[in-house]
Amino acid sequence: MSRSDDTFARKVIAGACAGGVLLCLALLAMQVFGSMPSPKPGSAMLLRWSPFRPPDSYSVGPSATSGFMILMAPAAALWGFSVHMRCSDAQIRHCLxxxxxxxxxxxxxxxxxxxxxxxxxxxxxxxxxxxxVPMTFIPLLCLLCALRAAALDARPWAVFLRRVAWATSAAIIALVLTNGMHLQVFSVDISRSDWQEAYIYNWGYWLAVAVYAAEYLGFFALLFAASRRRLHGVIALLVMTAVPFVAYCLMYALRNELAIKTNFSLNYSLIVVMLLELALDLGLLPSYSWYGEAFSRLPLDLKVVDRDGSVAFATNSAGPVPAPVFDLTLRVAQSRTHDRVTRFRTSAIPHTLFKVYGVSGGAALLGEDVALLDERRRVLTARQERLRRSNEVLRHESGVRRELWRLESEERLLSSIEGSISDKVSHMRELLAALPKGSEADERAQRRDMLTEVKLLVAYCKRKGALVLSERSNPEFDRDRLQLVFNETASDLRSIGVDCAAVVNLDGELPSAVVSVLYDCLYDVASVALFAVDPILMLFVSGDERHVEMRAALDVAQMDAARLEAAAASLREDLKGSRGTLSLELSPTSLNAAIRMPVGDAARGGGGDK
Incomplete structure (x- = not known):
């Protein structure tokens, strides 16, 4: 504790003692003044027992318990100061x-x-x-203490109850203090000389008594509900102490002769203070002898160090402090900073987290046992490492599976491409193997024709492979894309001597499988034009959302009838695996073919010709 805090505590004690002395002197002066001899007859103020008191004068005699009341007032002040020093809860402390x-x-x-x-x-x-006023507020304050001790004061119903109790108490006090105007609490005629004995209780009085009884019952009930099982016997002791007092209050309310002759105010105050003191001493209300004792009982490893380096307070659970920790705590205490918390750990005490709080006059050092947290952190770190290794294995396995899937996909694609052009590749190999070796004009012409056919087959294989790839990557063909394919084919045909033109008029898109069938049919017609004299080939593709139609018109000066029949057979073979239909017109100098196919899934069915 700093010197300023100690000085403040001394000032509080000195002020309380001075106030108590002044109160005692004032009460003693009143006692002396009240015990003065009776004034002479005819004076304005006469004592009740004076034989010279005129009939119209009024005064009160001294009470036999005045000395006890004089002692009770400063005793209550000292008890309030002791409560201020002992009670650890601010709200209960204020109420007491x-x-x-x-x-x-x-x-x-x-x-x-x-x-x-x-x-x-x-x-x-x-x-x-x-x-x-005190008779109304004292039971209310007792009830508020019990609510706080039971940790129920923040509940919505408790807040409402507290407001209702304050309002009811204020109404009772107002009703009593204004009794002279309405006489609803006491029916009394103060014009009579014996009015202090001749009065009657009205409904207001019984309402006040009922409220007091309810508040005291609530006080004991809440303490019983809030206390631990081992303290239930203590509450029974309080109840046993309170039962005679309740009987005494009832006798006083019923105007019993023995009770009326006693000092009710003094007895009431003594019993209430005694009950509250028992509740404090027996642990029903939070109480400690001094703040140092309250601090030492905290279940924390906590020390308060002043700026000089001495330990002002320490809990019973506080352990030894290593020198580096103490030095850092002392630096925080001397820095006078209260707006931050310094956290650190040291290898001297491996499983303890130290927190230093700047407080007035020094610093508070709190040590927290984090062994359980360290163990959990170790377990979580090990688990995280296992999960990281598992993730690495899963990531590697996923990469291997993706690579395997890619290779398998490429293999399937390659097999699909090879299957679609295998017969053409075999035919190219046969042509290349059968090329004439001679240099005669007929042999050169035959070699040129065979190489031209190989060139056409190479162009076909290139386009066919691209169509197969399109089925995997971009399976839909719109008008522009299909026009490009047919224009490239027409350009290849023109490069080998076939006049060719292609027109595409489509409203929608075509699947790659349909385009592949149309391209096969186009090649079959082009193979006839390759060996014809002065060939002219016209291609026209049109369609709607349901069907597509390709018309091929070939006009030549002369062509081989065997090749014409072979081309017709190839057209029928191309449409054999789809639901397409073929309309074919043949003549020695022309070939007109109309291929019509449904757009959509290439449903299998028999083809036909007309």
Whole structure:
């Protein structure tokens, strides 16, 4: 603790003692003044027992318990100060100090009423009504203490109950203090000389008593619900102490002669303070002897170090502090910074996390045992490493599978391409193997024709392979793309001496499989034109959403009839595996073919010709 904090505590104690001394002196002065001899007859203020009191004068005699009340007021103040030093909960502490203040003011009110000579019945009645201010607020404060001790004060129903209790208490006090106007609490005629004994309880009084009883019942019930099982016997002790007091209060309310002769205010205050003190001492309400004891009982490894390096407070659970940790804590204490928390660890205590908080006058060092967290971190790190290795294996396995799938896909694609052009490749090999070796004109002409056919076969294989690849990557052909394919074929035919033109008029797109069949049919017609004299080939492709049609018109000056028949057979063979139809017109100098195919899935079915 710093020197300024210690000075403040001393000032608080000195102020409380000075206040208690002044209160004792004031009460003693009132006692002396109230015990003065009776004034002479005819004076304005006469004591009740004076034989010279005129009939119209009024005063109050001294109470036999005035000395106890004089002691009770400073005792309540000292008890309130002890509560301030012992109670660890701020809200309960404020409520208990409020009880102590109300008890002291109540004793002061009683002493003024009975020890000061007063001639005004209205003032005496008002002092009597003021009794009900502490009588109303003390049970309310007890109920609030129990709510807080039970940790129920933040519940919505508890907040509503607290507001209702405050409003009810305020209404009762207002009703009592204004009794002289409506007489709904006490029916009393203050014009009578014996009005302090001759009064009747009305409904307002019984309402107040019912509220007090309900609040005290709530106090005991909440303490019983909030306490641990081992403290239930303690509450039974409190109840046993309170039962005689309840009987005494009931006798006083019923105007029992024995109870009426006692000092109810003093007895009430003593019993309430005693019950609250028992609740504090027995652990029903949070209480410690001093803040140092409260600090030492904290279940934490916590120390408070001042700027000089000495340990001001330490909990019972606090362990030894390594020198580097203590040096860093001292630097934080001397830096006077309160807006940040310094966290660090040291190898001297491997499983402890140290936190240094800057506080007024020094620094607080908190050590947290993180062995469980370290173990969990170690387990999680090992698990993360295993998962990382598993991910590497899975990633490598996935890469191998993707590469294998790619190779298999390429192999299937290559097999598909080879299957589509295998017969043409075999024919090219046969042609190349059968090329004439001689240099005669007939042999050169035959060799040129065979190489031209090989060139056409090479162009066919190139286009056919591209169509097979298109089925995997881009299977749909629109008008522009199909026009490009047919224009390239027409250009290849023109390069070998066949006049050719192609026109494409499509509204939609064609599948690659349909285009592949059309291209096979185009090659069959082109193979006839290759060996004809002065060939002219016209191609026209049209279609809609359901069908596509290709018309091929070949006009020649002369052509081989055997090749013409072979081309017709090839056309029929090309359409054999699809639902396409063939319309064919043959003559010695012309070939007109119309191939019509459905657009969509290449459903298998028999082809036909007309």
């Amino acid at each position: 100090k409020g009880v102590a203040l109300l008890v002291g003011l109540w004793m002061l009110d009683v002493l003024i009423k009975y020890r000061c000579p007063i001639n005004s019945p209205q003032l005496i009645a008002f002092l009597w009504y003021l009794y009900y």
